[in-house]
Amino acid sequence: MKIICSQSELKNNLSLVSRAVPGRPTHPILANVLLVADSEKNTVTLTGFDLSLGMRTSFAAEVEQEGNITIPAKLFNDIVTRLPEGEITISFDPDDLDDNPLVAIESMYGKFQLRGVSGEEFPELPTVEKEEALMLPVTSLSEGLKGSLFAASNDEAKQVLTGIHLTRNLDTLEFAATDGHRLAVVKTTDEKEASEDGDGNSEDNTDDISISEEQNFTMTIPARALRELEKILTLAKEEDNVALYVDDGQVVFELGLQNLTSRKLDGAYPNYNQLxxxxxxxxxxxxxxxxxxxxxxxxxxxxxxxxxxxxxxxxxxxxxxxxxxxxxxxxxxxxxxxxxxxxxxxxxxxxxxxxxxxxxxxxxxxxxxxxxxxxxxxxxxxxxxxxxxxxxxxxx
Known part of the structure; x- marks a missing residue:
């Protein structure tokens, strides 16, 4: 494998997925970031996963030889962050894959080598059958998360209270969080505001999102995952939409080339409206x-x-x-x-x-x-x- 990419692009994307790398991994491979180089698309994809939260992102690069490898996340991040701006070359000899190859990271000033592990050992992110995406406006998500995340419990023993209870009823998104001492409830709307053109006619400058009753949902998602989603949203434009895919146990949020996967929390959320x-x-x-x-x-x-x-x-x-x-x-x-x-x-x-x-x-x-x-x-x-x-x- 051999790729040439921008230091800033690599740094930003690596920083993003590293937040899904566990501090105390249950398996050594989870302390690594998976790097996949695609020569057909000329893209590099990075993945971090702790078996509960997964983050994946892609960016453009010159891929001279495709391949995949996992690299220790902390060391990789520390090195790339300190490298000067400009081109970085990452490569390893595919013949060494069976022996945990040394991955070379080269810049204009020098060269580092880190011991990698075959990408085949990295666990697959959970998949959600993508029939139809539920489109959520970035502004609605951002407002709802800002107004609710702080109130979620940090006590893992409280399980379902460590999450945000998210409900959609047609064009309304409701976010609720409580730790037993306080409760925050935020309601936002999916509706896009129309603007007037020069002739005084109303026009909608964004994609129309028609919502049916079949797209209503209610679920509880770990606050930790949604804090990472909140950081991703800061990079988006106000008019962007996030695609949400849901199944019985998982949710996937997609924004452009960035992807966040999280398990849902089991258990009945308290009927907070009665409080x-x-x-x-x-x-x-x-x-x-x-x-x-x-x-x-x-x-x-x-x-x-x-x-x-x-x-x-x-x-x-x-x-x-x-x-x-x-x-x-x-x-x-x-x-x-x-x-x-x-x-x-x-x-x-x-x-x-x-x-x-x-x-x-x-x-x-x-x-x-x-x-x-x-x-x-x-x-x-x-x-x-x-x-x-x-x-x-x-x-x-």
Whole structure:
């Protein structure tokens, strides 16, 4: 095998698939990246796989001799990242395949050799029968993931809660995530906005995506896989669509030459809609950015033992007072103007959970919906993205 490619192209694509390479592989071959060179298409394809998450990407290269090989991902990535921009040549002697050949990586400044392993030993990515792709707009996916991923559980013992529950009902995509302490629900639309041409006629500059009831779905996908998808989406154009293929156990997302494969999570996701209150005793509208800045300042006095911020709501004067008490360090207090309906009262929050939700909201002004001091609190944006953030208070 012999290929000549751009250092920047190789670096970017290698960095992408390396995120699917496990830190502690259950089999040595999984610590490697699979490289396949196709002389007919003049492309190089890279694959990383940990038996749960798989990532594959292709890019153009000059393929003088096709072949395939697996190369230790970390070393390969470390070397390519440090090489100068320009052409890189990667090659090995196919006669050495049985003896784990030395793969040569050459640039204008020198040459590295890494011990490779035959690509035949690399496990195949799970396949999904590709009857018809479900087309999802990049903007809808990006908005939904930003507003939900932070709320998924990191506790593997909670299994299904480590995923994002994704539902499509005709033109609506709904994303839900909870770790038992907070819940984020985002609804986005698949509909494309039409624009007007110079004659005032409405025209749609994007491909029309007609959605039937047969294309509705509901499933839970590991948050880890969707965090990688979110990174892929940052490279896409707003008007792009992601092709989604689904079967009983797997999902495949495709965007151009990039492909992400993930297992689905088993188990019934909680009926989260039942957890969201629909009636409230009090509401408070505040400026989101101002609240975040105040929380960041008072949080300087917090530590792992004490991470609570107290809200004292003064409806009479239209003020929200934030306070933190740290017995061994001191205390902090700030006030913010707010539009308040209902009586005065006090409530406490885990400041990290509160900040996570505020940063995911996109609107300038947000509304807090309260009942009692130990009842779930709902935070919603005043405009823009349709998002509901439920957070459980901390007992004062």
């Amino acid at each position: 969201i209150p629909t009636a409230f005793d009090r509401t408070m509208v505040v400026e989101r950015k101002r609240l975040i800045e105040s929380l960041e300042r008072v949080s300087v006095l917090l530590d792992q033992k004490n991470n609570m911020v107290k809200f004292s709501i003064d409806a009479d004067n239209g003020q929200l007072f934030l306070s933190v008490e740290a017995n061994e360090l001191g205390n902090a207090k700030e006030s913010i103007s707010a539009e308040i309906t209902g009586d005065n009262f006090e409530i406490g929050f885990n400041i990290r959970y509160l900040m996570d939700g505020l940063k995911a909201l996109s609107s300038n002004d947000i509304t807090f919906h309260f009942n009692g001091p130990i009842q779930p609190v709902i935070v919603t944006p005043l405009s823009g993205l349709q998002m509901t953030y439920l957070i459980m208070p901390v007992k004062l």
